[in-house]
Amino acid sequence: MSYLDNIKHIICIASGKGGVGKSTTAVNLALALQQQSSRVGLLDADIYGPSLPLMMGVKPGTSPEIKEQKYMSPITAHGIECNSIGFLVDQRSAMVWRAPMMISAFNQILNNTTWSNLDYLVVDMPPGTGDIQLSLAQSVKISGSVIVTTPQDVALLDARKGIEMFNKVDVPLLGIVENMSTHICSKCGYEESIFGSGGGDNLSVEYGTEVIGRLPLDLTIREQTDAGNPVVASNPDHPASQAY
Template sequence: MNARLTKGKGAGDLYRCVCRLMSTHENPFGIKGEKRTKDDLQRERMSRGLPKKLPIPGVKYVVVVASGKGGVGKSTTAVNLALGLAANNPKSQVGLLDADIHGPSIPCMMNLQGQPELNKQNLMKPLMNFGIKCMSMGFLVDDKQAIVWRGPMVMSAVQKLLRQVTWGPLDYLVVDMPPGTGDTQLSLSQNIPISGALIVSTPQDIALLDARRGAEMFHKVDVPVLGLVQNMSVYICPKCGHAEHIFGQDGASTIASDMGLDILGDVPLHICIREGSDQGQPVVVSKPQSSQALVYKQIAAQVTEKLSTMAPIDQSSPQNKDKT
């Protein structure tokens, strides 16, 4: 490079340009510098000024259930996953957090209503049903009231549901995420340690495209993706038993193979799953021996197996103290 760096604005601009070029993978000037990939640069930018990740007191593992888009059965999966974790190991303590501020559905699915009580430390006590500790914005506002909030208010509400609730002691906290890859997902990933994410999708191509985006988002924020759940994989006629792949067949297999992910389960499209959710009687508790309930329990068993290889998030939780 023949240009001379002289004092002044032009020299400063040129110097900054050279520094930027040196920080990228391609270095047209041949100046020796550290080569970093685009992913490295993006992680560095995302980490600047972020708060330190603090565990939720008394919670060993946090599992988020997410999807790239709405309407794929994410909340139903989250509810039955939590119940499956509890059913597979009756000694385990499980919690369920509804992080979908604008469209909370956990109160209906878990057949819960009313406002949470406060303890002496002014912390909210989760409502409980079927042995699962639950918290949702739906407990704090009228079910007919629209929550018209901007991003900062939503983030503040999520923080309160995480930090101002007496969650512990818990073995597992299942978080029902809102659809998409927006502020809530990013805020949770950057503020609390997450043990793993479950991506829910239907087999149709348009849903799988969004599922891929959801999985990629968690990769970028260093959250392990435990696997995919293919929901509504096949319709089984309750009268004749005929099976029909309404949304396509094995659509998640290609994406799972491309991304190196496991398919944790294929959940059929069956009326008993829908009716149980609407009536506040999820299929895992209303029909625990049905084939539909067994699918959710098998998914929960695989999640437990994957988490068993990871260190608990809160090493000071009461459960860990009891084992030492």
């Protein structure tokens, strides 16, 4: 029996490039699903740059309980079952691994975590298109993917590559999240599109999908995420939380 059989839906949160807010989106989306009475797990698939432990406020040095010298119990944070390579190595350690070793580590945290009965497993994918994405698509049935991008052209260029990759491995595209859609001044509340506008809409038309969320570049989101208390959990009535 695979513990993955306990999961109804696996949702990949992906991006064509780093720095667009993919991990922040994954964490807050998982919390938003939980607030709708769903049972949610969160898997950090970014082996080289795990951020889930920090974002979910897990105390440094916390590691999964090992069972039968093989299986790992997920770490529960904010009521969500979590696992990450970041729980198994020192947070300052550089993962200087070749691809086969990286894939082996990913497969272990995917397949050997004792997930309970979950409605959703949200997977925070590494940026780009590569071995982890291919390994996951070949290993399990993915219910759908969400592509996170910013409105600027350089991010949209890489977002297209992410969409094309999921199309090639027959993973449904659930939609596009346009992050940093606007900037809201923390002093006066003035809102402006500093990274451009319309990029997410143009991409959705190109691929016959929809923009399922527009998230602002907001100081509160950054502060709460860095504090390990994501905005959806810490301030569910905040406009940014409502966007998730």
